[in-house]
Amino acid sequence: AQTVTQSQPEMSVQEAETVTLSCTYDTSESNYYLFWYKQPPSRQMILVIRQEAYKQQNATENRFSVNFQKAAKSFSLKISDSQLGDTAMYFCAFMKQGAQKLVFGQGTRLTINP
């Protein structure tokens, strides 16, 4: 069974700083997908970024980028120029190709301070 681990329960940075959230996963699969979801206080789950394991290039979405290390089974999220609106819980998630089911990590609570 796949597992996803987020080792940082909470993080806090100043506005405009860069912050990196860690995620590791355990799987014997070679084809899979990794996701970062954001959950603001409204509780809505919002997709931040997605990475296909077969792609060597790291995914980027505006201020959000990932560092995908397949051999190390690591998938960290970098938020550049952090904004107050980035304050949220962030969840790392794994999906085996063909399984159509997400496995979530425990989450990291990120606070951006003014």
Place this chain on the structure above:
Amino acid sequence: NAGVTQTPKFRVLKTGQSMTLLCAQDMNHEYMYWYRQDPGMGLRLIHYSVGEGTTAKGEVPDGYNVSRLKKQNFLLGLESAAPSQTSVYFCASQTGGRVETQYFGPGTRLLVL
């Protein structure tokens, strides 16, 4: 286009009562999911459906039943609620056939006394 909606938003139940949570999506998605979220934990899959008329068990199915009579609706039932089922419940939907984004509803907060 409302996306994924959930009814109700909040509910209080007494132990032993029953209730049904409704999830509706207007994106013509094949796959639908029910998750629960507990403090300090990520989302855990309860049940899911890969198409109208089909359902399957997820990670934590005990105490819940589901039905997918219409493609756009996915119902989660609690026949006899227990305090351990106090949680926030999320529904999600996804296009079938290839990996796509799972779109989530706003959640239903359930308190079982």
